[in-house]
Amino acid sequence: MASSLTKETPGAPAGDTAFFGHPRGLAILFMTEMWERFSYYGMRALLVLYLVSGGADAATGSQGGGLAMTAATATAIYSVYVAMVYLMAMPGGWFGDRVWGARKTVQIASFVIVAGHLSLALPGQIMFFVGLCLIAVGSGLLKANISTMVGHLYTDPTDVRRDGGFTIFYMGINLGAVLAPIAIGMIGETVNWHLGFGLAAIGMAIGAITFTLGTRGFSERDNRVANPLSAQEKRGVVIKALSSVAVIAAFYLLVNFTDVFRLTLNWVLVPIILAGLLIPIAVLVKIKRDKDLSGEEQTKMTAFIYFFVAAAVFWMIFDQGASTLSLFGSKQTERNLFGWEMPNVLFQVLNPGFIMLLAPVAAAIWLALAKRNREPSTIVKFSIALAVAGASFFVFLIPMNLATDGTKVTMWWLVLIFLMHTVAELCLSPVGLSLTTKMAPAKYASQMMGVFFLAVTAGDSVTGMLSVAGVDLNSPGVVVFEAAAAVAAGFLIWMSRNKVRALMGEVR
Known part of the structure; x- marks a missing residue:
């Protein structure tokens, strides 16, 4: 920079x-x-x-x-x-x-x-x-x-x-x-x-x-x-941009006018999803292999990758609040509040509402524990976030199994799940942002926040790929798999805490 x-x-x-x-x-x-x-x-x-x-x-x-x-x-x-x-x-x-x-x-x-x-x-x-x-x-x-x-x-x-x-x-x-x-x-x-x-x-x-x-x-x-940008760099950017547009246009024209393939929405979604999976990996590899980084910065980047993968798993589950959970809420929940049929979109108020209520509480708890020298480390907080996120989908199995043969379940199951998502988010998102600023190599100080956001891209791209592949995300088997993946990721990062802590250096 x-x-x-x-x-x-x-x-x-x-x-x-x-x-x-x-x-x-x-x-x-x-x-x-x-x-x-x-x-x-x-x-x-x-x-x-x-x-x-x-x-x-x-x-x-x-x-x-x-x-x-x-x-x-x-x-x-x-x-x-x-x-x-x-x-x-x-x-x-x-x-x-x-x-x-x-x-x-x-x-x-x-x-x-x-x-x-x-x-x-x-x-x-x-x-x-x-x-x-x-x-x-x-x-x-x-x-x-x-x-x-x-x-x-x-x-x-x-x-x-x-x-x-x-x-x-x-x-x-x-x-x-x-x-x-x-x-x-x-x-x-x-x-x-x-x-x-x-x-x-x-x-x-x-x-x-x-x-x-x-x-x-x-x-x-x-x-x-x-x-x-210098004049030469501007020309290079323009040439690369126009070349990319030309290649993409030629590809879709070929698909559209050939008899071998039929242009469908998946021809648009799949390349974008693959980009969402590959670009975060490419960015991390590029930074990790940068010879300008000191040995200490290299080891911190190795530790950062652990947190990045954990965050990607978390966001894979969390962001289904407006897709998988929303679809379940619209068709299979009883939303009657004192005679008023609550619109399904109001479930989306829960997470930010809980954040506003619980963020000061979480900050006070961390501060109180810190004064007693008992505040959990960043690794433990990430582990808690993944465990709670995974547990929320295990809880999701209960209303899914109850809502059979047209039976609608109480909406309070979804309220509980969104509350669990919020607790998990408070253990991971602000902590992860703070961690990123502390562990960022000097050369990438301004870019690392964007790199951390790529964990959201990676997590949602996994969900998108499953959907494109025809996987029913509202099926019990898939929900169990995602829940188990999150809990397992939380357990693995907790088991690796000593190794990761050593890689983090003075950062905690």
Whole structure:
């Protein structure tokens, strides 16, 4: 990375306390991220339900107007979409560092996301897939750079407000995630799918306009391109991009016009899924084999790979909350609350809602244990996360076996499963992000967060591959396999704790 990233450059003045004691720029970034998450989680809550609507796998009595796909195809599309959002975070960070700078990248990304949601608001399968692509690209560009902008607000290493600022920013994420299913989800599921997608576009448009008009409080560093491309590098990037587009176009034209193959959706999904599996591996191998890394950095990267694989297994289960669990909730749960039929999308409120309630509790528990020198190590926390995630799918077997012959089970089984997912997430996600910043080699300090997000890509790509292969993710056998895989992964990393701890050096 360019040296400009490490120079002391002016950020928010220490006296800027306009937003609850924090720089005024934090308020704009908070609102932008909140509206982006509002639009993302709202659309995510509707995605699988919309895809199966009108088809054989739709819930009884659900509105039509969807794409009438099977549950397997819908799950595959959902998994590929989530995988691509997190995969795009890496090129998003690259654009911020080398092409546009953080502020311009976020600004462009926000309007790309608006265009994506507007495309979803229009009927038609082509516009639907165009919209998904735009949202994935825009979310990747935004996600990689907006957190960097938060960090730029606190350039003084002694500024004690930094951790609090990121905590406030994180609450914006969860606030948007809580509100989204209530507003976008309920309108989309109960009134009109495309009206729900349109509401997501309005939310993101508010965020984009807020960001555009509120740049006064940002750091000057946000406008700088840290390591700009040279003219020769620009030409190389353009040539590679155009060549890739030409090869992909030629491939699909060949498939479309030949009598040997028939162009189907799988011709699109499978290459993307394979990319989602291979790119994370290629990135890790590239960093691990980099001769510029010191011996200590190499050993830490070896330890990081253990955590990466564990995180991928965790996200494989966790992200099925809006696919496998959502489909089960729509068809096989009794959702009557005091005479009110609760819309299925409201299950998606549970995880961010539990996060907001339990995150302070988890932080207090870790702090209390740390004071007694009894706080679990990162390895143990990861093991707990995987064990709880696996156990949640063992619990899932109970309502699955009860919901036979058209019998519907109480929705409280799903509430319990989402609670378990949240407990597991609190043991892994924030811990993993913190661990990544501590173990990142100096050369890859700005990129390692994107590398950690690739664990989401890898986990969701596995789910997508299973769905494309025709595996019924709502079958007891598959649920047992996934649950056992998570518990086994947790056990193996716990058994390897001494070896991994030695590789981590001073990091705990």
